[in-house]
Every structure is written in structure tokens, then in C-alpha cells.
Amino acid sequence: GMWYGLTFAASTMPTADQLVAVGAFIEGASISRIFGVTETDTRVLDAAYTNDLATRFKALNYKRTCVQYSPNKFAICSLMGRAFSVNFAANRSTITLMYKQEPGVVAELLSETQAQTLKAKRCNVFVKYINDTAIIQYGVMSGQAYFDEIHGLDWFADALQTALYNLLYQSKTKIPQTDAGQNQLVTAAANVCQEAINNGLVAPGQWNADGFGQLERGDFLPEGFYIYTPPMASQDQSIREQRIAPPIQIALKLAGAVHEVDCIVDVNR
Numbered sequence: 001g002m003w004y005g006l007t008f009a010a011s012t013m014p015t016a017d018q019l020v021a022v023g024a025f026i027e028g029a030s031i032s033r034i035f036g037v038t039e040t041d042t043r044v045l046d047a048a049y050t051n052d053l054a055t056r057f058k059a060l061n062y063k064r065t066c067v068q069y070s071p072n073k074f075a076i077c078s079l080m081g082r083a084f085s086v087n088f089a090a091n092r093s094t095i096t097l098m099y100k101q102e103p104g105v106v107a108e109l110l111s112e113t114q115a116q117t118l119k120a121k122r123c124n125v126f127v128k129y130i131n132d133t134a135i136i137q138y139g140v141m142s143g144q145a146y147f148d149e150i151h152g153l154d155w156f157a158d159a160l161q162t163a164l165y166n167l168l169y170q171s172k173t174k175i176p177q178t179d180a181g182q183n184q185l186v187t188a189a190a191n192v193c194q195e196a197i198n199n200g201l202v203a204p205g206q207w208n209a210d211g212f213g214q215l216e217r218g219d220f221l222p223e224g225f226y227i228y229t230p231p232m233a234s235q236d237q238s239i240r241e242q243r244i245a246p247p248i249q250i251a252l253k254l255a256g257a258v259h260e261v262d263c264i265v266d267v268n269r
Helices: 016-028 053-060 075-083 112-120 147-170 179-198
Strands: 034-039 065-069 124-128 134-137 225-228 249-252
Touching: 016 034, 016 053, 016 065, 034 053, 034 075, 034 147, 053 065, 065 075, 075 124, 075 147, 112 124, 147 179, 179 225, 179 249
Parallel strands: 034 065, 065 124
Antiparallel strands: 124 134, 225 249
């Protein structure tokens, strides 16, 4: 089906085991999707309690499931609605869910201990602060990822596939299986990378992973991305005869987002 985000808003909600099973399906599906779950059980606020949905999903390391604590069993719908409002075609449009609002959901009043417990369980919450503001924290998935990273990279993968497909589909003549033809594919990929810079997903930075092509660990990416494809002459003949292009490898440096700030103040009289 043509859908991306999934959550339940039924008169009789699925059981905890059923929700975990759905999370497993979403995690393993061939089409990238995101699953949202609301945990209404107040025992999630207890660090010693480990049978809540947030703890169970964290233990499974499901980076495509997002859990929120709220007495409102439909609260995650508001969180996902805010996240999916991003227009990736617009300039500087990407967001982090941290510090955002949740229309229709009453903010929770938590102790610092309870907030830290939810953070440790990778459980989001719409929380009220003593400065009279209410925000979403923490904008995370159950696995080791932020919601905006998964969402943004899913957009990138879809945009990349669409750009390369459209190049082949719309070309009035064939794309030759030569270096010049391959360069057309690389250019289409580079255009999507430029879109990612424009919307704020990608930014210049240091590459701190293994390199490929001319890219080495520690290199600075002045554009925020690097694309490598091997020369057509190096392609195996059996692959060439199947009319498959050489692989295009892309290094992306995510722009990230600031969630917390440490301030050190030195005072002298």
C-alpha cells in the first residue's frame, strides 16, 4: 500500500504483544515505514519496571518504532502529524521533534527522575516545564536513532530512486553504458544531494567513517556529500551484459540538530 506512517486509533486498541509484533513487521518490511505507539501505563515512569512498551521496543532496538508516554492513548498521532508536516522541497524545512508542540495533547508534569527514566527508556513525552512552556522531548526512536534522521533519510532514499528512475524513463534516447552515460546518473544523484543541503538534512562536516573512492576517514566534506562510481572499463562483463550500471556510492554528512547546551560561566570579582 501507499502509506508511510502507521499508528492505531481504534475503540479497542491492540494488546502490547500485538503492538510488538507490528513493530517487528515494520522493522523488517522491504518498504521503509515508521510505527508510532502510545504507552499509557504510568509504570513506564518507574525505572525498575521493565515490561512497558518503551523498554520492550528499546530492548529489540527497533529504529522504526517511536514510543510516547501519555494518558491520551492517541497522543503519538499528534507527534507523527507534526513530524510529517515537513516539506522536503522547501528551504531549511527539516526539523527535530525536540522542543515542538503537540496540539490536542495535555502536557505531563513530571519529576526530573521520571523524565530521566523516560529518556533512558527512549520514550518520548510532551512535558510541561516550570517556565510555563510545554515541549516534546526527546524526539527519538526506540532504537539508536532520532526520528528526524530516519524520516529524513527515508525521504532521501525515495527521492534518489525517483530521480534515477525518472532519468531513465524520461530520456528520449538511451542512457549509454559508458562513462558519459554513468555521469548522467551521478549528476541526477548529486541533484538530490543538493536538495538535502537545501532542506537542511545535510551540511558540510568531517567524515568520521571508513572511506571509499578518494574519500578517507577524517576528510572534510565541504559540500556535505561525496559521490564515487568506478570507471565503466572496470565493470565485470557478466554484469555489463545484464545492462546494470556500476554502483554509485554516496557519503552523506547529516546536519544533525542541537538538543542540549552546556554553559560554563567563570565569575571574577
